[in-house]
Amino acid sequence: MAKLVYDKDGRLLFTKEMKKEYTILFPMMAKIHFHLMKNIFAKFGYKVALLETEGPEIAQVGLKYVHNDTCYPAILTIGQLIHAVESGKYDVNKIALLLTQTGGGCRASNYIHLLRKALIKAGYDKIPVISLNMSGMEKNPGFNISIPLLRRLAAAGLYGDLIMSLSNQVQPYEVNEGDTERMIAKWTKQLTIILSDGYGFKRKELAKYLDRIAEDFSKIEVKRTPKVKVGIVGEIYVKYASLGNNNLERFLREQDCE
Known part of the structure; x- marks a missing residue:
């Protein structure tokens, strides 16, 4: 031990x-x-x-x-x-x-x-x-945010932003329930492999995969009907964490909102 x-x-x-x-x-x-x-x-x-x-x-x-x-x-x-x-x-x-x-x-x-x-x-x-943290505080011998790791984490943040934005726009209108969640799972798996293999975080590669993700989400069959659009604002953790906002996103979807 x-x-x-x-x-x-x-x-x-x-x-x-x-x-x-x-x-x-x-x-x-x-x-x-x-x-x-x-x-x-x-x-x-x-x-x-x-x-x-x-x-x-x-x-x-x-x-x-x-x-x-x-x-x-x-x-x-x-x-x-x-x-x-x-x-x-x-x-x-x-x-x-x-x-x-x-x-x-x-x-x-x-x-x-x-x-x-x-x-x-x-x-x-x-x-x-x-x-x-990114400030160099509390260093630990066994935990190091190296440049290669940091570049992949930064790219993951960008990919996550796009997937989150697209899923919010598509999921309320999907014809086949679960299509959006399956697309999220597909790209989470693919991006893990891509980033782990040393790709997907340089500028041209980022642009290529961001385009592919957007193209894939555009293929999900949707039915555009008028819906109330709701934005969630506030402290970052409470805004994004379902534990922090009492599953507010799920509640809004159940109320037929975007």
Whole structure:
């Protein structure tokens, strides 16, 4: 089992040895984007698990370990992570938890510290916490966003944006229910292979595959009928995460909205 190593400030590090043995858990936000990114991390040697658990118990776990005055996304993401730790599904001696960290003035920069406090309170202080950021904060020997990995993650973000936009425009009007979801699954699989093989992130390649994706979605049979069009705005996590917005997108589709 990997040896526990701490930095000079007492922070538990994610080591190279842990990369071989540990599964990294991280909370869901934007479904299409995060599935692509999860697959890319896996191709770079990381064992990753994307948490898609939902339900009121997630918030209750969060409120047990995070002050109720803390912003809702912190309560949910920390609650989802600790809920997974306590689920019995994972070996608590071989998991790490990952959260993004902006490094700016936003309170989201402090989620990492709130998560560590929550883990100590819950009795899991031997679980390493990884900060995913672009500011060089909290470096870990076993977790490195290299240039090749970063280029693929950036491309995955662009592809995810396009697929999300197209699916929102097509799904409410599809003649054959499920066509859009199948197209999303098809391109998630294809893009994972393309990006893993070292293609699809250069400018010309991006343009080529973005065009192909748009062309494929245009082939889905639709019936254009007048519908109410609704835009979802607000804090980024609550806007995109179904856990954060109570499955608002699904509700709007059920109300026959775009």
